[in-house]
Amino acid sequence: MNSVKLTVVVDNNSELLNAPSEHGLCLHLQSDNHNMLFDAGKSDLVLSNLDALGLAKKSPEWIALSHGHYDHTTGVPALLSRYPKAKLHFHPKLLEQKWILDPGDQWRYGGLPSAFFELDALYLQPHQCGMELIPGVFASGSVAGDDAQSAVRSRFFRISNGCKCIDAFPDEQVLFVKTNKGVSIISGCMHTGIEATIKKARERFPQEPFYALVGGLHLEGKTQKEFETILNIIHEAEFRIVMPLHCTGKGFVDYLANHDPALLLSGSVGKTIEL
Secondary structure (H helix, E strand, C coil), rough: CCCCCEEEEECCCCCCCCCCCCCCCCCEEEEEEEEEEECCCCCHHHEEEEHCCCCCCCCCEECCCCCCCCCHHCCCCHHHHCCCCCECCCCCHHCEEEEEEEECEEEECCCHHHHHHHHHHHHHHCCCCCCEECCCCEECCCCCCCCCHHHHHHEEEEEEECCCCCCCCCCCCCCCEECCCEEEEECCCCCHHHHHHHHHHHHHHHCEEEEEEEEEECCCCHHHHHHHHHHHHHHHCCCCCCEEEEEHHHHHHHHHHHCCCEEECCECCCCECCC
């Protein structure tokens, strides 16, 4: 595979007047004449941003979902209304309810929109974990979490078998993009941690070098020491590009800009990268 083009459709940041931001994520990937979306944002803004970015006519064959939080899935019904032939790819556990514990012990629902459950049953059929969605782009399947992320997960809960329990994100998946440049990891939020995600990629592609790390890294509120650890992991894996998006947080972006600016590719709505 020569290249895969990735375009940011929805993100927390935008410099474009005709394609605004929202707290969410949606990425468009094109491989040859094949197109797909990764996540769907938290509203139907995804539709107008696709229009503004000139991507509306590139009908997605797949809409892959990284996990079941609202800011990655709420745009799905609107997308399927426009692109009824698209197929959904997600882990079955994505369908479980998700709750978030905010400061002051305030609970709020953080899962799929009600309209998601009104979709035709054909859209909700599970597909093979780890399958190739479009040429060179693979769904990872569930990424097992690591203990380092326990503090991140402690405010996230799921309803499983009638019990509200801490969410270990069994539904979390990333995309692996394999091209002549190497293997890139495309992440929605990476709740389960960078080490676990890299391990999953190594298991799938043990002999391939890494190229880019793109997407949400969920590093908001981390300390400088933790940023140092994360950057060391990125260096050890020998990524050549990091494009932080969505929930990564300004702190890590600034840290990366100060400690390895050559690695950083700034990301926001409309930005593209050839993988």
